[in-house]
Amino acid sequence: MGRYARLREIRRMDPERDFEQIFRWITQYAFPWDYARGVSVAFLRDYGVPRISQLLDRTQEFERHGQKRHDDTVLLGHELSADGFDSERGRAAARHLNRIHAKYRIPDDDFRYVLATTVVGPKRWIDRYGWRPLCANEKAALALVGHRLAALMGIADAPRTMAGYEKLLDDHEAAAFAYHPANHRVANATFRVLASWYPAVLRPAVARFSLALLDDPLLHALGFPPQPPWLRTLAHRTLRARAALVRLLPPRPEGRPGLSRPRSYPFGYALDDLGPAWAQHRPLRPLPSEDDR
Numbered sequence: 001m002g003r004y005a006r007l008r009e010i011r012r013m014d015p016e017r018d019f020e021q022i023f024r025w026i027t028q029y030a031f032p033w034d035y036a037r038g039v040s041v042a043f044l045r046d047y048g049v050p051r052i053s054q055l056l057d058r059t060q061e062f063e064r065h066g067q068k069r070h071d072d073t074v075l076l077g078h079e080l081s082a083d084g085f086d087s088e089r090g091r092a093a094a095r096h097l098n099r100i101h102a103k104y105r106i107p108d109d110d111f112r113y114v115l116a117t118t119v120v121g122p123k124r125w126i127d128r129y130g131w132r133p134l135c136a137n138e139k140a141a142l143a144l145v146g147h148r149l150a151a152l153m154g155i156a157d158a159p160r161t162m163a164g165y166e167k168l169l170d171d172h173e174a175a176a177f178a179y180h181p182a183n184h185r186v187a188n189a190t191f192r193v194l195a196s197w198y199p200a201v202l203r204p205a206v207a208r209f210s211l212a213l214l215d216d217p218l219l220h221a222l223g224f225p226p227q228p229p230w231l232r233t234l235a236h237r238t239l240r241a242r243a244a245l246v247r248l249l250p251p252r253p254e255g256r257p258g259l260s261r262p263r264s265y266p267f268g269y270a271l272d273d274l275g276p277a278w279a280q281h282r283p284l285r286p287l288p289s290e291d292d293r
Contacts, residue, residue, distance in 0.1 A: 003247070003251050006025050006029065006251065010022055015137045015144060019140070020085065020141075022141035023141050023145045024081065026126075026134075026141070026142070031122075031131075034126045035122045038126060039118060040194065041121050041214070042122070043073075043117075043190060044218065044222070045169075045173070045218060046113075047222060048173065048177045048178075048217075049113065049177065049221075050176075050178055050179075050182060050183060051110060051176070052113075053182040054180065055106070056182075056186045057185055061276060062190055063185070063189045066190065066193040067193050070193055071262040072275055075274055076093055076096070079092075079093035079271060080093045080097075085149070093271060094149075097153065098152075098154070111153070112155060113176070115146050116165045116166075116168045117169060119145070119146040119162070119165045120162070123162060128239075129239040129243055142162065143159065143160060143162045146159070146165060177217055178221060179220060179221055183223060187222045187223075194207075194210060211224055212232045213236075213239075214227075
């Protein structure tokens, strides 16, 4: 299979019908590393909204269990989509996710915004730093995955299109981004997790490199200074050079999805392991009915 064979197949597919298959190819074969980086940036964007970061700061999950919190989020996404969102595995993951969130009084506006960051963040990262930009069907599939997840979580009025998610994200950030000390604390805890993946001598450089990839409104909301132009240019050119190299490599073969072993679960995990300790070993919350959606 050539580097562009899956892309040719995706262009012949119907995203309304095939969005789950397209999503699997994006996340597991075409752009596993880039999709994960886009989700990481999405986490940081969430912290730019004080109401969200204050809740996360109160739970202390990032401060005390940052690596597990990161791994759990990635693994819940995998559980939801691995066998299909409407499979028993996918619906069990959705029930578990609903149970975790049910403890907190979270406005639908915040749910919709966080959902938008997870749809738009990977799209914008891949278009900028992937080995190729996403095609129209891939963008449509990402948006439809977001809409399906919203239905499973009972989140009302979620968009169905990428344009809708991008408008939602940009409008919400224009209205809600503001500095708060909680933003900075949660972002610092997250940067410590991201830097811990590298040798100690490289961690300060990794943190600075990561900051150089963030836009000024987000940096301000998180309490970090604007980064120097030379560092922004270096970060951008480094990632574009990586994209050029990946473009020359053979595609990932079928049967070898690009899923890394979670650091928090070196010997495997069960669905009940994911999430805060208080959410484990409790009855599952039922999914929203069709009437509730």
